[in-house]
């Protein structure tokens with residue numbers, strides 16, 4: 323399926339602040355992260371773990387992480403940011419040639435075939451990022467002046483009032499229904515997260531619209547990387563993910579060698595690592611790609627691969643998998659924190675399963 327062999331995510335599609343609050347990574351931690359756009363494993367380094375194992379079933383995502391790390395380690399910050407696509411540049415393919423000897427074979431081979439994406443800047447080359455650019459064009463055509471106004475607010479109360487009086491319109495909601503429809507997602511976006519395991523009664527347009535509207539009550543649009551991606555087709559200058567901010571990129575560069583890349587199915591990988599391998603698990607919204615029984619298998623594998631007291635963070639997007647009864651004594655959830663993160667996450671469409679994995683000897687007693 324092309325979704326699992328071509329670049330799907332390339333910039334940053336999840337709020338790094340949430341992951342930090344959920345996981346509380348610290349020195350000595352052995353973290354596991356889904357690779358995605360490469361941002362999540364890179365950001366975990368900011369809290370000084372001993373290691374980060376970055377896993378993704380899609381070799382394109384693993385290759386992207388390798389390229390980002392190689393560019394970060396080889397280039398001064400401004401050149402690294404321009405090479406990725408944050409700033410204009412005309413010499414990206416030449417830079418790729420210079421980076422090539424330092425790239426692992428899989429990444430060198432992948433980007434030899436993807437020179438056009440490198441030339442344009444890999445930051446916005448993902449399927450999702452290209453989709454956002456299309457959505458932004460539709461938005462501009464339908465409501466260009468209002469979108470410009472929205473991103474001009476620098477006072478949250480004023481933004482809130484304007485959202486209520488001007489932004490929130492019935493016809494605009496209907497646009498979201500159309501843009502999020504299962505049919506369009508199947509035909510255009512082709513990301514199974516939008517249709518494969520979503521309950522037929524789940525109202526996707528309303529869910530996304532309401533999440534966005536609530537988020538506009540909590541954060542200025544101009545300080546929301548996700549809203550900027552969706553409505554402007556680019557990351558917000560005032561809310562850049564840390565790996566694209568000079569001082570944080572320097573910290574990540576110094577610790578980059580702690581990341582190990584793994585291209586594998588997460589469930590199979592976790593079933594095969596030694597027990598108690600990880601103290602922190604950042605699992606993204608992988609449940610979006612799993613049916614209920616594979617989700618249960620994932621949880622059992624997490625329980626086995628997690629060290630006693632390990633913290634986990636799982637995002638739920640459109641699927642609503644529950645932790646099955648037999649595993650409820652294993653995962654100690656933190657509902658107050660989950661609710662805070664749901665409300666505050668600037669990627670605005672996630673619910674959370676967050677907490678610790680109970681040591682195996684006390685599971686039976688607590689179940």
Ligand SMILES: C[S@@+](CC[C@H](N)C(=O)[O-])C[C@H]1O[C@@H](n2cnc3c(N)ncnc32)[C@H](O)[C@@H]1O
Pocket residue numbers: 326330331334335336356357358359377378379380383586587588589606607608611
């Ligand atoms: C869960 S998706 C969600 C994207 C997310 N919003 C982000 O920012 O990356 C992230 C990654 O999970 C990967 N993925 C999905 N199912 C997987 C699985 N069973 N094993 C390993 N990786 C998987 C996809 O290839 C994708 O790159």
